[in-house]
Amino acid sequence: MGDLEVHALRGIDMEIRKSDFVAIMGKSGSGKSTFMNIVGCLDVPTRGEYFLDGVDVGKMNKDQLAQLRNNKIGFVFQSFNLLSRTSALENVELPLMYNPKVSSHALREKAMKALESVGLADRSHHLPNQLSGGEQQRVAIARALVNDPVVILADEPTGNLDTRTSVEVMDIFQQLNNKGITVVIVTHEPDIAAYTNRNVSFRDGRILKDLQVEHPRKASEELLLIPAISEEETI
Amino acid sequence: MKLKNQLKAAIRSLSKNKMRTFLTMLGIIIGVASVIAMLAIGQGSKQSIQAQISNLGTNLLTIFPSASMTGGVRMEAGSSVKLTLDDYKAVASRCPAVMYSTPTVRTSGQLIAGSQNWRTSVWGVYPDYFDIRNLTIQSGSVFTTADDRSATKICVIGQTVSKYLFGEGIDPVGKQIRINKIPFLVTGLITAKGQNAFGQDQDDIVIAPFTTVQERMMTITYINSIMVSATTEKMIPEATDEITQVLKERHRLGPSEDPDFTIRSQADIANAATATSGILTILLASIASISLLVGGIGIMNIMLVSVTERTREIGIRMGVGARGRDVLLQFLIEALMISLIGGIIGAGLGILTSEVIASIMKWPVTITLQSILLSFLFSTAIGIFFGWYPARKAASLNPIDALRYE
Numbered sequence: 001m002g003d004l005e006v007h008a009l010r011g012i013d014m015e016i017r018k019s020d021f022v023a024i025m026g027k028s029g030s031g032k033s034t035f036m037n038i039v040g041c042l043d044v045p046t047r048g049e050y051f052l053d054g055v056d057v058g059k060m061n062k063d064q065l066a067q068l069r070n071n072k073i074g075f076v077f078q079s080f081n082l083l084s085r086t087s088a089l090e091n092v093e094l095p096l097m098y099n100p101k102v103s104s105h106a107l108r109e110k111a112m113k114a115l116e117s118v119g120l121a122d123r124s125h126h127l128p129n130q131l132s133g134g135e136q137q138r139v140a141i142a143r144a145l146v147n148d149p150v151v152i153l154a155d156e157p158t159g160n161l162d163t164r165t166s167v168e169v170m171d172i173f174q175q176l177n178n179k180g181i182t183v184v185i186v187t188h189e190p191d192i193a194a195y196t197n198r199n200v201s202f203r204d205g206r207i208l209k210d211l212q213v214e215h216p217r218k219a220s221e222e223l224l225l226i227p228a229i230s231e232e233e234t235i
Numbered sequence: 236m237k238l239k240n241q242l243k244a245a246i247r248s249l250s251k252n253k254m255r256t257f258l259t260m261l262g263i264i265i266g267v268a269s270v271i272a273m274l275a276i277g278q279g280s281k282q283s284i285q286a287q288i289s290n291l292g293t294n295l296l297t298i299f300p301s302a303s304m305t306g307g308v309r310m311e312a313g314s315s316v317k318l319t320l321d322d323y324k325a326v327a328s329r330c331p332a333v334m335y336s337t338p339t340v341r342t343s344g345q346l347i348a349g350s351q352n353w354r355t356s357v358w359g360v361y362p363d364y365f366d367i368r369n370l371t372i373q374s375g376s377v378f379t380t381a382d383d384r385s386a387t388k389i390c391v392i393g394q395t396v397s398k399y400l401f402g403e404g405i406d407p408v409g410k411q412i413r414i415n416k417i418p419f420l421v422t423g424l425i426t427a428k429g430q431n432a433f434g435q436d437q438d439d440i441v442i443a444p445f446t447t448v449q450e451r452m453m454t455i456t457y458i459n460s461i462m463v464s465a466t467t468e469k470m471i472p473e474a475t476d477e478i479t480q481v482l483k484e485r486h487r488l489g490p491s492e493d494p495d496f497t498i499r500s501q502a503d504i505a506n507a508a509t510a511t512s513g514i515l516t517i518l519l520a521s522i523a524s525i526s527l528l529v530g531g532i533g534i535m536n537i538m539l540v541s542v543t544e545r546t547r548e549i550g551i552r553m554g555v556g557a558r559g560r561d562v563l564l565q566f567l568i569e570a571l572m573i574s575l576i577g578g579i580i581g582a583g584l585g586i587l588t589s590e591v592i593a594s595i596m597k598w599p600v601t602i603t604l605q606s607i608l609l610s611f612l613f614s615t616a617i618g619i620f621f622g623w624y625p626a627r628k629a630a631s632l633n634p635i636d637a638l639r640y641e
């Protein structure tokens with residue numbers, strides 16, 4: 001609770017197109033998370049407008065925002081944020097629970113498919129504390145994509161992961177992006193940003209640079225070259 | 236979120252913290268159990284009072300002179316107008332709704348049998364009295380109308396009197412006693428009746444022929460009261476009207492004038508007694524429901540702690556699309572589940588406690604369905620009432636603040 005007013009973002013004017021794969025870069029405190037929270041409809045800007053899928057988000061009430069987060073957005077929170085003492089499968093089921101269009105019959109099936117797509121079908125009944133960091137991150141991604149969102153947002157998805165696991169995670173994002181889903185990630189590592197199509201750099205709440213990536217790295221090809229050690233060491 | 240899933244989620248989160256859930260529930264369990272036990276005790280005593288009173292004879296009507304107003308000053312009861320034997324005779328002969336009837340006189344008597352003595356009240360009545368009061372004779376016999384006409388000095392006595400004069404288990408029939416120095420022959424022993432609803436010993440009594448007591452012992456010309464029984468319980472109002480009319484006529488009172496006598500039915504006394512025990516029941520139950528209230532505050536306390544502890548969980552749920560009302564419902568259902576399960580266990584415990592009290596203390600207890608439903612309703616209401624504030628607090632959280640909460 002500071003009395004000092006902080007302008008986390010100022011004068012941002014940016015457009016993200018459908019099926020884009022964007023990396024938001026910048027030093028700590030440059031406003032990346034604040035930007036992501038606004039894009040993810042978790043937070044609303046003090047001033048300015050934000051259109052998602054042509055809809056003015058600023059004019060929506062809390063319930064409508066919740067519905068939007070449920071239907072259109074898949075958010076991979078910084079530091080996973082899985083429900084503790086709740087199995088991987090049930091964590092993935094969570095967004096479906098709040099989607100009235102999904103029958104309880106289809107619920108488990110959809111969640112299982114999402115877990116399969118991140119390669120964790122065999123870990124569905126494990127609790128978060130029985131999973132490695134990379135696996136927890138993949139559960140978080142499965143949870144983000146289970147409701148077939150139009151955009152997936154990930155705040156520092158590789159922040160706590162080793163190199164190979166980071167590439168695996170980027171591989172999943174590239175696969176999702178290839179299916180037409182818009183993906184926006186936050187990272188301060190240029191190596192990771194190189195897997196995306198567009199790099200936007202923030203500084204002090206403003207956009208410093210906005211560059212297209214000429215030849216994005218291909219995670220799937222690189223994975224074949226890195227020896228798979230992390231697979232064996234987990235429980 | 237669908238209700239089924241809500242229930243599942245509530246069960247899961249309550250079972251994550253079994254000890255805490257149980258302790259929170261304990262408040263409700265104790266509250267509900269004590270409300271049910273108290274109601275059972277209250278209901279039980281009410282019913283046993285009713286049973287005892289109807290045992291006295293529900294058809295019974297007693298007519299006695301009432302305090303009359305003389306120049307605005309209320310006189311002592313029975314001081315000016317007295318009932319007479321002619322009043323009784325008129326009632327007995329002219330009221331078709333009256334079945335049995337007797338005049339009564341009552342005095343206190345000092346009884347002596349050998350070296351023993353005992354002080355009790357002596358009633359002078361007609362043999363009808365035994366039918367009116369449902370009294371039976373254990374050994375010997377009741378005096379007859381002929382005995383009354385000749386004012387024979389015989390009497391029947393209650394068990395208590397017999398015990399103190401002759402000793403336990405001794406048949407008093409045929410024995411001689413002196414009542415206020417007048418010799419009487421005991422011709423019968425009344426079957427024990429025990430205490431009445433007001434705790435009086437109904438076996439501490441001597442009953443003798445009316446004329447004997449009125450003329451030989453009391454030497455009065457009036458009577459104390461008239462006791463009658465209506466032909467059926469339904470005929471009580473009818474009998475009351477007939478008696479009122481006959482006596483008013485005899486006392487030269489106009490139809491609009493207040494009667495100078497009072498007719499009291501056993502039902503009046505029963506109603507007064509059950510009303511008293513009803514008040515007692517309410518008192519007991521309200522004391523017990525305070526513990527239910529304390530249990531409710533316990534729920535609120537734990538739910539508030541839980542909301543704070545689970546701020547991050549709330550943030551995650553909201554982040555993936557839970558609306559305020561979903562979160563509200565989630566916490567409300569948890570509170571409700573605690574109070575409802577507590578209510579069910581409490582009801583079981585309450586019934587058990589009532590049974591234990593019944594068998595150990597020998598108190599009459601009656602468990603009614605209403606009392607169980609009432610405490611369920613009460614515990615549900617408490618769950619909603621005390622769960623509301625914490626749930627509201629959870630629902631009003633901002634997703635981003637909740638997610639950032641450490």
Ligand SMILES: Nc1ncnc2c1ncn2[C@@H]1O[C@H](COP(=O)(O)OP(=O)(O)O)[C@@H](O)[C@H]1O
Nearest residue numbers: 002006007008027028029030031032033034035
């Ligand atoms: N809830 C908040 N209250 C006050 N200041 C905040 C809050 N959230 C973020 N900030 C400030 O806003 C700026 C941008 O924060 P953030 O978007 O988290 O940066 P990044 O994610 O790039 O590290 C920082 O200076 C931070 O201190």
Ligand SMILES: [Mg+2]
Nearest residue numbers: 032033078155
């Ligand atoms: Mg950040």
